[in-house]
Amino acid sequence: MRARYLLADYPTIAVDSPVIDAARMLAEQDLPGLIVVGDDGRPVTILPGTEVLRLAVPAYCQDDPALARVVDEAHADMFMGALDGRTVREALRARRRELPICGPDATALELAALMARTQCPLVAVVGDDRRLIGAVTLQALVDRLLVT
């Protein structure tokens, strides 16, 4: 089983979209993550749902549980509303990491290892020109593997 037989169309979001739109897309379409594309339509990054959430969490309390705890309840409910047009590009972390991207010939084992390694339940499948062909979700992969 190769990626080409497991992939499906998947919505994308532009890198200059507001973070709040990314969060809304994730919630409304019940997606495991987002594929962020540049002006040329090629994937810039692939974000698991937890990273989309991270874009919306104020930097000062991302890594320190104590700081998130001292924010009072009223304000803790409003942090997403306070994003104020901040774009995905602005919120992305500079840290480079391996992206869950593969070609159409990747095997089921490669897809599984890639999802596990990148901790992303979503792999973008691209052609030779790096343009998006579709995506394989963890659910689609596990569903397929269990009936093999």
Next chain:
Amino acid sequence: MRARYLLADYPTIAVDSPVIDAARMLAEQDLPGLIVVGDDGRPVTILPGTEVLRLAVPAYCQDDPALARVVDEAHADMFMGALDGRTVREALRARRRELPICGPDATALELAALMARTQCPLVAVVGDDRRLIGAVTLQALVDRLLVT
């Protein structure tokens, strides 16, 4: 908004269950992850879907893309079937990491920061006795935050 108002009942899996049962549970119930409980009913660990998948990927190709690539296609489809009764406990990695567990009074911001930090779209909510009360999923949290 506190965790107690966002949580819902969530299925659990025993730490001595076969890994294949964990994968099946994830796929059939379309879950974002699994809460693994010990004999006393308390959470031993919480695994995002990608970590459940990792339990099933042979150790030799978890961290090396090249090794996953050389496994031939026929075998690459069968790796889950080859698990052969291996239990979740046996497959868990020794590495300790912060678990996505909180009390019922955690705020929405604490939940979001915890999901982002642990890269897990699922938080187990426990009482003072560390017994499971329920879970908050990323979808439930984002849904709630966007209507606030």
